[in-house]
Amino acid sequence: MNKGSELRDLLLQRKKEGSKSLALLIDPEKMDQQTSFDELIQSSSDFAIDFFFVGGSLVNRDKLTACLQRIKRLAAGSVPIILFPGSAMQLSEEADGILFLSLISGRNPELLIGQHVLAAPSLAKSALEIIPTGYMLVNGGNATSVEYISQTIPIPHDKPDLAVATALAGKYLGLSVFYLDAGSGAELPVSSEMIHAVNRHTGYPLIVGGGINSLARAKQAWKAGADVLVIGNGAEKNPSLIAEVLHYAKCYNASLNVN
Ligand SMILES: CC(C)=CCC/C(C)=C/CC/C(C)=C/CC/C(C)=C/COP(=O)(O)OP(=O)(O)O
Numbered sequence: 001m002n003k004g005s006e007l008r009d010l011l012l013q014r015k016k017e018g019s020k021s022l023a024l025l026i027d028p029e030k031m032d033q034q035t036s037f038d039e040l041i042q043s044s045s046d047f048a049i050d051f052f053f054v055g056g057s058l059v060n061r062d063k064l065t066a067c068l069q070r071i072k073r074l075a076a077g078s079v080p081i082i083l084f085p086g087s088a089m090q091l092s093e094e095a096d097g098i099l100f101l102s103l104i105s106g107r108n109p110e111l112l113i114g115q116h117v118l119a120a121p122s123l124a125k126s127a128l129e130i131i132p133t134g135y136m137l138v139n140g141g142n143a144t145s146v147e148y149i150s151q152t153i154p155i156p157h158d159k160p161d162l163a164v165a166t167a168l169a170g171k172y173l174g175l176s177v178f179y180l181d182a183g184s185g186a187e188l189p190v191s192s193e194m195i196h197a198v199n200r201h202t203g204y205p206l207i208v209g210g211g212i213n214s215l216a217r218a219k220q221a222w223k224a225g226a227d228v229l230v231i232g233n234g235a236e237k238n239p240s241l242i243a244e245v246l247h248y249a250k251c252y253n254a255s256l257n258v259n
């Protein structure tokens with residue numbers, strides 16, 4: 001089946017232009033606990049957010065499907081929805097694409113290739129665009145769900161060289177999108193030095209997330225070379241953060257004067 005490559009092409013095009021993108025991370029397990037969930041989805045789509053990422057460390061398939069349907073109804077299909085799966089159980093035809101994550105910072109074979117083998121037959125039959133992604137977990141000062149669930153050791157916060165070596169190994173294996181994640185709710189986001197170094201050595205679209213809970217942190221990560229920022233906890237705690245960060249990104253992108 002020809003799945004197309006619109007999302008990956010969009011990421012490449014935006015990188016070439018130097019424009020900045022934002023993704024809201026939606027955790028299906030938390031949607032019923034958030035009183036302003038619907039407003040957050042609606043306002044994010046009204047302000048033309050670039051992507052919705054949907055997933056979590058602990059998500060069941062029924063919740064995932066219900067969540068995707070609710071997002072589609074609220075955003076009326078105007079924002080691409082990309083699965084950000086914690087396991088092969090988090091697949092759904094309701095999304096547009098999937099980050100086919102390999103946890104290359106870890107040494108857990110299940111998350112390097114195991115879950116991928118389980119998911120591949122269903123993905124082959126689906127229309128989801130598959131985005132092969134080198135996923136790197138970075139120490140953000142506190143223990144995070146991904147660290148615990150994956151049973152892997154994150155890359156030390158102050159070792160950009162280790163992140164570069166890991167990303168290069170992923171690049172030589174054929175991965176062409178990278179994700180540096182300090183983990184959901186990280187105290188310290190990924191450092192500017194690490195973002196800059198990984199970006200310089202791979203040259204591929206770079207997604208950065210974990211602990212981005214203020215405009216200042218978002219600006220810093222974009223300035224260092226991130227292409228797509230992911231915000232989850234920050235938006236759950238302060239729903240106006242997305243509008244504020246998006247406003248900055250739209251002004252910045254407009255100043256690039258790309259045609
Ligand atoms: C490719 C397929 C089918 C599966 C990939 C499986 C891999 C490699 C997963 C990596 C490890 C993992 C558990 C990732 C989860 C990433 C994620 C969606 C994190 C979102 O944050 P939470 O960990 O739910 O944070 P909270 O504790 O704040 O809810």
Ligand SMILES: O=P(O)(O)OC[C@@H](O)CO
Pocket residue numbers: 025181182183184185186208209210211212230231232233234
């Ligand atoms: O929830 P936050 O800290 O924004 O992290 C988002 C995401 O990168 C976690 O995988």
Ligand SMILES: [Mg+2]
Pocket residue numbers: 027029055056057058145
């Ligand atoms: Mg979660």
